[in-house]
Amino acid sequence: MKPPILIIIMATIMTGTMIVMLSSHWLLIWIGFEMNMLAIIPILMKKYNPRAMEASTKYFLTQATASMLLMMGVTINLLYSGQWVISKISNPIASIMMTTALTMKLGLSPFHFWVPEVTQGITLMSGMILLTWQKIAPMSILYQISPSINTNLLMLMALTSVLVGGWGGLNQTQLRKIMAYSSIAHMGWMAAIITYNPTMMVLNLTLYILMTLSTFMLFMLNSSTTTLSLSHMWNKFPLITSMILILMLSLGGLPPLSGFIPKWMIIQELTKNNMIIIPTLMAITALLNLYFYLRLTYSTALTMFPSTNNMKMKWQFEYTKKATLLPPLIITSTMLL
Amino acid sequence: MLKIIIPTIMLIPLTWMSKPNMIWINTTTYGLLISLISLFYLNQPNDNTLNSSLMFFSDSLSAPLLALTTWLLPLMLMASQHHLSKEPLTRKKLYISMLILLQLFLIMTFTASELIFFYILFEATLIPTLIIITRWGNQTERLNAGLYFLFYTLMGSLPLLVALLYIHNFMGSLNFLMIQYWIQPLPNSWSNIFLWLACMMAFMVKMPLYGLHLWLPKAHVEAPIAGSMVLAAVLLKLGGYGMMRITTLLNPLTNFMAYPFMMLSLWGMIMTSSICLRQTDLKSLIAYSSVSHMALVIVAVLIQTPCSYMGATALMIAHGLTSSMLFCLANSNYERIHSRTMILARGLQTLLPLMAAWWLLASLTNLALPPTINLIGELFVVMSSFSWSNITIILMGINITITALYSLYMLITTQRGKYSHHIKNIKPSFTRENALMTLHLLPLLLLSLNPKIILGPIY
Numbered sequence: 001m002k003p004p005i006l007i008i009i010m011a012t013i014m015t016g017t018m019i020v021m022l023s024s025h026w027l028l029i030w031i032g033f034e035m036n037m038l039a040i041i042p043i044l045m046k047k048y049n050p051r052a053m054e055a056s057t058k059y060f061l062t063q064a065t066a067s068m069l070l071m072m073g074v075t076i077n078l079l080y081s082g083q084w085v086i087s088k089i090s091n092p093i094a095s096i097m098m099t100t101a102l103t104m105k106l107g108l109s110p111f112h113f114w115v116p117e118v119t120q121g122i123t124l125m126s127g128m129i130l131l132t133w134q135k136i137a138p139m140s141i142l143y144q145i146s147p148s149i150n151t152n153l154l155m156l157m158a159l160t161s162v163l164v165g166g167w168g169g170l171n172q173t174q175l176r177k178i179m180a181y182s183s184i185a186h187m188g189w190m191a192a193i194i195t196y197n198p199t200m201m202v203l204n205l206t207l208y209i210l211m212t213l214s215t216f217m218l219f220m221l222n223s224s225t226t227t228l229s230l231s232h233m234w235n236k237f238p239l240i241t242s243m244i245l246i247l248m249l250s251l252g253g254l255p256p257l258s259g260f261i262p263k264w265m266i267i268q269e270l271t272k273n274n275m276i277i278i279p280t281l282m283a284i285t286a287l288l289n290l291y292f293y294l295r296l297t298y299s300t301a302l303t304m305f306p307s308t309n310n311m312k313m314k315w316q317f318e319y320t321k322k323a324t325l326l327p328p329l330i331i332t333s334t335m336l337l
Numbered sequence: 338m339l340k341i342i343i344p345t346i347m348l349i350p351l352t353w354m355s356k357p358n359m360i361w362i363n364t365t366t367y368g369l370l371i372s373l374i375s376l377f378y379l380n381q382p383n384d385n386t387l388n389s390s391l392m393f394f395s396d397s398l399s400a401p402l403l404a405l406t407t408w409l410l411p412l413m414l415m416a417s418q419h420h421l422s423k424e425p426l427t428r429k430k431l432y433i434s435m436l437i438l439l440q441l442f443l444i445m446t447f448t449a450s451e452l453i454f455f456y457i458l459f460e461a462t463l464i465p466t467l468i469i470i471t472r473w474g475n476q477t478e479r480l481n482a483g484l485y486f487l488f489y490t491l492m493g494s495l496p497l498l499v500a501l502l503y504i505h506n507f508m509g510s511l512n513f514l515m516i517q518y519w520i521q522p523l524p525n526s527w528s529n530i531f532l533w534l535a536c537m538m539a540f541m542v543k544m545p546l547y548g549l550h551l552w553l554p555k556a557h558v559e560a561p562i563a564g565s566m567v568l569a570a571v572l573l574k575l576g577g578y579g580m581m582r583i584t585t586l587l588n589p590l591t592n593f594m595a596y597p598f599m600m601l602s603l604w605g606m607i608m609t610s611s612i613c614l615r616q617t618d619l620k621s622l623i624a625y626s627s628v629s630h631m632a633l634v635i636v637a638v639l640i641q642t643p644c645s646y647m648g649a650t651a652l653m654i655a656h657g658l659t660s661s662m663l664f665c666l667a668n669s670n671y672e673r674i675h676s677r678t679m680i681l682a683r684g685l686q687t688l689l690p691l692m693a694a695w696w697l698l699a700s701l702t703n704l705a706l707p708p709t710i711n712l713i714g715e716l717f718v719v720m721s722s723f724s725w726s727n728i729t730i731i732l733m734g735i736n737i738t739i740t741a742l743y744s745l746y747m748l749i750t751t752q753r754g755k756y757s758h759h760i761k762n763i764k765p766s767f768t769r770e771n772a773l774m775t776l777h778l779l780p781l782l783l784l785s786l787n788p789k790i791i792l793g794p795i796y
Contacts, residue, residue, distance in 0.1 A: 245468070249464060254460060254461075254463070254464060255456075255457040255458075255460040255461050256442075256457055256458070256460075256461040260457070260460075264498070267498060267499055267502055268502045268505075271499060271502045271503045271506060272502075272506055276499060276503060276528075276531075279499055280495065280496055280499045280535075283495040283496075283498065283499065284492065284495055284496075287488060287491055287492065287495070290487075290488075290491070291484075291488070294484070294487070298471065298480055298483075301472075302468070302471040302472045302480075302483075303471075303472075303480070
């Protein structure tokens with residue numbers, strides 16, 4: 001699409017999220033969400049095919065429903081507290097509605113069904129924006145209302161998200177769906193400690209965004225969307241295969257890479273609050289996640305997949321795709337511990 | 338401790354910037370120099386520990402293991418020279434860097450003074466080992482082997498993380514040096530039982546305990562020689578070392594919680610030794626013998642008497658050197674006939690007599706011949722388990738017999754008898770291989786002259 005239009009749309013997306021993060025009036029927050037959603041629809045539809053249309057429609061429907069639920073929660077809160085300022089929400093019904101709405105926007109279980117399908121139907125760049133930038137706005141609202149969130153509800157959602165994220169990704173070979181299930185699982189980890197220590201949620205979000213950005217950029221460098229096409233990478237960029245290895249291990253949460261930091265901190269906060277079984281369960285289910293990341297590295301970095309002779313022609317050409325900020329991203333996503 | 342850690346880190350730039358024909362020489366030489374530095378730590382003056390910084394310390398338990406780890410790096414490098422000779426230069430350097438990285442994590446693990454630091458490095462040793470096994474192994478089963486290895490260990494160790502964080506909250510600090518003064522007896526309750534289980538299962542899987550040992554034959558068999566060496570010699574001892582450190586926190590629950598694991602170990606010793614008698618695959622035989630020896634260490638650590646701790650420590654060092662040497666011998670066979678089946682290369686004594694001498698000495702130390710430290714370890718363990726319960730002597734006796742049986746079976750099948758036809762044109766032994774065996778055997782035999790350095794903190 002033409003650059004001026006792209007700039008305006010990107011600016012609207014960013015403005016929308018900024019408005020959500022910076023305002024204290026509930027109506028403005030709702031406006032920010034709507035701006036964000038409407039502006040991202042053309043980005044999701046960058047490639048004009050029926051699959052992208054379906055993905056955009058699903059995204060629009062879920063996000064619009066969530067925004068309406070949020071508005072209802074805001075109205076109920078207005079009814080009982082008489083103010084529009086975002087602060088501790090006294091009414092439990094309003095709190096539950098807002099939590100449900102925000103988790104629907106994030107793609108937490110049981111509202112996770114849209115995430116794999118939407119991520120699969122769009123291009124890698126749009127998928128990257130969807131899974132990283134779009135999480136910032138709902139998370140910031142959850143951070144702000146965190147004292148009044150019903151812990152049981154959110155913990156249940158978090159636990160089921162980690163389970164769904166683990167088991168759902170097991171049967172996938174499409175990279176975008178794998179990243180979608182990874183997003184569901186990581187959102188689950190984040191939701192688990194919002195009510196106990198919201199700062200850890202910010203830590204997890206930051207590291208998750210760094211790692212997901214790096215992963216998507218590595219995929220985009222190769223324009224690969226399936227495991228099969230990723231496995232031919234040893235022909236073209238052998239260095240990037242090692243990067244993918246370390247990045248996948250970091251996403252899986254193995255020490256001493258930086259993906260371990262959020263898991264360690266979250267388990268520490270949860271044990272400080274006397275919950276022992278839940279972090280153990282979450283940690284063990286995160287191993288399912290590790291399994292399908294490891295499967296990706298098996299086909300990419302640790303074995304040499306059979307390839308035809310034509311593919312070896314590409315050795316002559318140096319790659320020219322721009323990988324902006326890729327080295328620092330990779331280093332921060334693996335070495336921060 | 339930085340005197341060992343910084344040189345080990347600097348070995349990595351050394352490999353990447355050496356001239357192509359000097360990478361092996363440089364890394365092996367400097368690896369040997371680093372191991373000489375670690376020998377200084379063996380001089381433990383009194384009952385106390387040598388604290389070198391806030392984060393690192395070494396006492397009589399970790400110093401021998403540290404020396405074993407640093408001694409093993411040059412040996413691993415010497416052993417890998419042949420099978421990597423045909424690979425492109427970058428891959429050789431990558432392999433050496435993986436080995437050095439693993440060495441670094443192992444050094445830091447053995448000298449860590451805080452338990453969470455220990456945990457992070459304990460897990461971190463998995464990554465280079467996984468890469469070495471899956472990338473440079475030789476058969477297609479290596480992928481499955483890597484998966485089993487990683488997931489068995491991780492399943493066991495994630496509850497350990499939760500348990501350590503819980504103990505941290507409960508006690509205020511996890512610095513090992515301070516915890517020994519703050520220990521209170523752990524009351525008996527269901528949640529403390531689960532705490533005990535969570536703490537110990539990670540090390541049980543690593544040792545491995547008999548019921549959880551499935552990863553070990555796979556990983557050992559599929560790994561390249563350096564991977565097998567480091568797995569058998571050091572990574573298994575991580576489990577033993579961790580158990581010895583963490584059982585100080587878990588009294589008096591260990592008195593009755595240990596029973597199921599004692600049963601599994603005692604029975605498992607005999608089972609795995611018996612399996613060794615029926616193995617056709619040489620590396621698999623040595624792998625199962627590792628399980629059997631480690632089961633003795635588990636028994637020793639769970640009994641928790643001074644005698645048994647001495648035996649456990651001695652057995653860990655002795656088994657490390659012996660097992661690594663056996664893997665090197667098996668690898669020298671594999672490099673010649675490209676098969677691990679024992680009966681394909683029989684009667685090697687007529688063709689390679691010096692190697693037969695090393696085979697003989699390795700098998701003799703494996704079956705715990707006096708006066709080697711293998712015997713000292715096993716004897717102390719048998720003595721202490723007899724005092725714990727008289728009946729165990731039957732099982733221990735059967736185990737020692739079967740160990741002798743399969744060690745001699747291995748020796749006789751590969752060395753004695755008439756040679757098979759097709760091995761008449763194998764290459765003679767390289768000096769490098771003879772040097773490798775000597776370097777394994779010399780510490781083993783010299784330690785039998787002064788075993789007190791490996792007898793651990795109780796001596």
